[in-house]
Amino acid sequence: MTRTFSFLFLFLFLASCGGGGGGSSSGGSGAMGEITEAELTSGGAPVQAQTFDINANLSGFERDHEEKVYAAFDLIKRVVASDEFKSRVLNKKYNGKKTYVDNGGYTNAQIYKKILEASEKLNPGKNNTMDLTLKTYYVSDPVIGYTMPSINTIYMNRKFLNTFEPHEVAMNLTHEWLHKLGFKHAAKMNDARPHSVPYAVGYIMRELAKKL
Numbered sequence: 001m002t003r004t005f006s007f008l009f010l011f012l013f014l015a016s017c018g019g020g021g022g023g024s025s026s027g028g029s030g031a032m033g034e035i036t037e038a039e040l041t042s043g044g045a046p047v048q049a050q051t052f053d054i055n056a057n058l059s060g061f062e063r064d065h066e067e068k069v070y071a072a073f074d075l076i077k078r079v080v081a082s083d084e085f086k087s088r089v090l091n092k093k094y095n096g097k098k099t100y101v102d103n104g105g106y107t108n109a110q111i112y113k114k115i116l117e118a119s120e121k122l123n124p125g126k127n128n129t130m131d132l133t134l135k136t137y138y139v140s141d142p143v144i145g146y147t148m149p150s151i152n153t154i155y156m157n158r159k160f161l162n163t164f165e166p167h168e169v170a171m172n173l174t175h176e177w178l179h180k181l182g183f184k185h186a187a188k189m190n191d192a193r194p195h196s197v198p199y200a201v202g203y204i205m206r207e208l209a210k211k212l
Helices: 037-041 063-080 083-090 108-117 166-180 197-210
Strands: 002-006 053-059 129-137 153-157
Touching (some): 037 108, 053 063, 063 166, 083 197
Parallel strands (some): 053 129, 129 153
């Protein structure tokens, strides 16, 4: 079953992650205004965090898995809209410095900006929208999901969709989508890999989404 998803929410300015909120763009077709340096480094979450949207195409999902993914979309939007997400992304440290592993040469503030701009490598355009093409598969190994630089599709393992809560699905979607923005991590587990952009921001997403 294939369904196209695009959230459409009333624009809300709410102070905390617990309050949630966030608006929508026009289903991924609009351009965003440029984020200023002041918006990146001071004050609360900028308007682009509040208007962050998701446009997704789902294929091969069972009804309960689909519902979890939709719930995860809602959590992602609410977390991105929060001041706490901005603070956590900007203040991420590795070895005592504000930085990520495998950061592509970007500062923490630039990484946050790239998240809000949401310009995927294979679907370029600063549309403030997480564009997702999702498909399920099943293997018994411990891989939650995967994608590749040459394709738009993110594959989600039904083994984990069976047991994951929406906040965990939100983590996985965020992790894989950050690959679509061009961020990488080591192929094999090591001490540094959890501090890469896909893993670290994915963990931030999971932690904040769990509180909603």
